[in-house]
Amino acid sequence: MNHFLNTQDCTRAELDALLAHAAELKRSKFGDQLKGKSIALVFFNPSLRTRTSFELGAQQLGGTAIVLAPGKDAWPIEFEVGSVMDGEAEEHIAEVARVLSRYVDLIGVRAFPKFVDWQVDREDRVLKGFAKYSTVPVINLETITHPCQELAHALALQEHFGTSDLRGKKYVLTWTYHPKPLNTVVANSALTIATRLGLDVTLLCPTPDYVLDERYMGWAAQNVAESGGSLRISHDIEDAYRGADVVYAKSWGALPYFGNWAPEKPIRDAHRHFIVDEAKMALTNNAVFSHCLPLRRNIKATDGVMDSPACIAIEEAENRLHVQKAIMAALVRGR
Ligand code: CP
Numbered sequence: 001m002n003h004f005l006n007t008q009d010c011t012r013a014e015l016d017a018l019l020a021h022a023a024e025l026k027r028s029k030f031g032d033q034l035k036g037k038s039i040a041l042v043f044f045n046p047s048l049r050t051r052t053s054f055e056l057g058a059q060q061l062g063g064t065a066i067v068l069a070p071g072k073d074a075w076p077i078e079f080e081v082g083s084v085m086d087g088e089a090e091e092h093i094a095e096v097a098r099v100l101s102r103y104v105d106l107i108g109v110r111a112f113p114k115f116v117d118w119q120v121d122r123e124d125r126v127l128k129g130f131a132k133y134s135t136v137p138v139i140n141l142e143t144i145t146h147p148c149q150e151l152a153h154a155l156a157l158q159e160h161f162g163t164s165d166l167r168g169k170k171y172v173l174t175w176t177y178h179p180k181p182l183n184t185v186v187a188n189s190a191l192t193i194a195t196r197l198g199l200d201v202t203l204l205c206p207t208p209d210y211v212l213d214e215r216y217m218g219w220a221a222q223n224v225a226e227s228g229g230s231l232r233i234s235h236d237i238e239d240a241y242r243g244a245d246v247v248y249a250k251s252w253g254a255l256p257y258f259g260n261w262a263p264e265k266p267i268r269d270a271h272r273h274f275i276v277d278e279a280k281m282a283l284t285n286n287a288v289f290s291h292c293l294p295l296r297r298n299i300k301a302t303d304g305v306m307d308s309p310a311c312i313a314i315e316e317a318e319n320r321l322h323v324q325k326a327i328m329a330a331l332v333r334g335r
Pocket of ligand 1: 046047049050051142292293294
């Protein structure tokens with residue numbers, strides 16, 4: 001692996017090796033795999049889990065992490081090639097990425113969609129800019145996908161079912177209500193990793209407008225063909241939940257309304273009943289429930305579900321630490 005930008009860029013053997021190493025690192029907290037090494041963590045957006053787990057993870061393996069917030073404690077950055085820089089940005093990614101590469105061994109980048117034009121956001125310009133100009137490996141800390149979350153989720157499922165072979169498990173990725181239109185990042189990622197691992201996936205969402213971008217639907221179709229899993233879209237809650245082994249929840253705004261959210265709001269408001277509750281979970285095959293967090297209780301999932309033994313969201317969050325240590329160690333080893 002040169003960078004860790006998307007799980008789809010990794011071979012299945014690389015993903016399996018990362019997950020196996022993460023399980024080992026979970027058993028032995030400290031190591032020297034990053035001794036003398038450093039990572040710059042560039043955050044354009046807030047974080048609780050990603051920042052804490054990367055900083056601690058680097059430290060626990062003997063390395064150093066430096067957190068930067070461009071526009072706050074670091075200079076605002078320009079990403080447009082050929083731009084006449086007469087706006088807010090004080091320096092160009094061409095310099096930023098190359099300078100950081102002289103200081104550190106790894107660069108992590110968090111840059112959420114800007115929510116104005118999906119055709120622009122789907123180009124993932126910030127992450128690609130870092131990957132283009134950096135001479136050290138770049139890690140996606142969540143841009144338009146969240147590959148670290150994918151691995152943490154996969155590890156939590158493997159732990160729950162007691163096997164690394166998840167093929168044949170019935171997996172429901174359910175849309176949930178949220179008062180704001182959220183990005184599709186974690187939904188893209190859940191669809192990608194669940195199909196990659198050969199699960200039988202149902203994408204449950206209110207209407208066809210909530211189906212994900214064709215890139216991720218295409219990755220899922222390709223993964224299903226290779227892994228032997230399956231993928232279907234449903235708008236029927238009872239049908240989707242019945243017999244499920246895994247329920248994974250996320251809220252997202254419908255892509256056709258991207259940047260023009262006012263007409264989407266009444267549709268979203270009419271589907272508050274997509275909340276994950278005890279009655280829906282009772283339809284499942286004693287399913288496990290998870291979410292990437294942060295989660296608004298009693299909006300996306302009830303207290304009863306979040307506090308039930310079925311909920312593995314905290315395990316998944318803990319696993320961020322272990323999988324990211326495996327990712328950092330693999331990238332440093334690969335140089
Ligand atoms: N799930 C996740 O990435 O959490 P943070 O936004 O708190 O980092």
